[in-house]
Amino acid sequence: AQSVTQPDIHITVSEGASLELRCNYSYGATPYLFWYVQSPGQGLQLLLKYFSGDTLVQGIKGFEAEFKRSQSSFNLRKPSVHWSDAAEYFCAVGGSGNTGKLIFGQGTTLQVKP
Amino acid sequence: GAVVSQHPSWVICKSGTSVKIECRSLDFQATTMFWYRQFPKQSLMLMATSNEGSKATYEQGVEKDKFLINHASLTLSTLTVTSAHPEDSSFYICSAEYGQANYGYTFGSGTRLTVV
Secondary structure (H helix, E strand, C coil): CCEEECCCCEEEEECCCCEEECCEEECCCCCEEEEEEECCCCCEEEEEEECCCCCEEECHHHCEEEEEHHHCEEEEEECCCCHHHCEEEEEEEECCCCCCCCEECCCEEEEEEC | CCCEEEECCEEEECCCCCEEEEEEECCCCCCEEEEEEECCCCCEEEEEEEECCCCCEECCCCCCCCEEEEEEECCEEEEEECCCCHHHCEEEEEEEECCCCCCCEEECCCEEEEEC
């Protein structure tokens, strides 16, 4: 079955510290992978996506993610977190034969300490 | 580019009434739109896929007669929650596919529905 797991429900980091949010997926075919960010009461904003090619993907706001097929992972990273990064982060998976449906992980809440 | 506008952003209605939520693609044509539901502190669950000019495809467990979806044009999809009850209270988000398949999904800002 297709699924996405974000093992960390809640993460707290200090401002300026590095960040890594974990995402593991289960998908039968070549996955298309996404990371979205959601501020309270808002919709989702795409941070980055991976379809093929270079397994290290650069996104907006200084985020990057690395696709590791052997580990079925697509972890999101940022070298230095800003207070404005506090939000909910969702990893999602879809595929070319999936007619566009995305399967979302449970989300990780990021709290940033001053 | 690829902006989706969703209205209203919040709505409060009485039990038994119906509520319509609109999702518009502002600067592109959206053949396919998606409707998600999100409970507090939880992830997004796909409710249905809306295709322009045809019937929506509902996910298992989603009541078709309660959540009516209409996608009459390439820029507008609507979700109508009929005979709403308090358990329908939730955050509803639409998304639209732009570019070639899977090249991007842009999301609306969501609608907070509260049924009293």
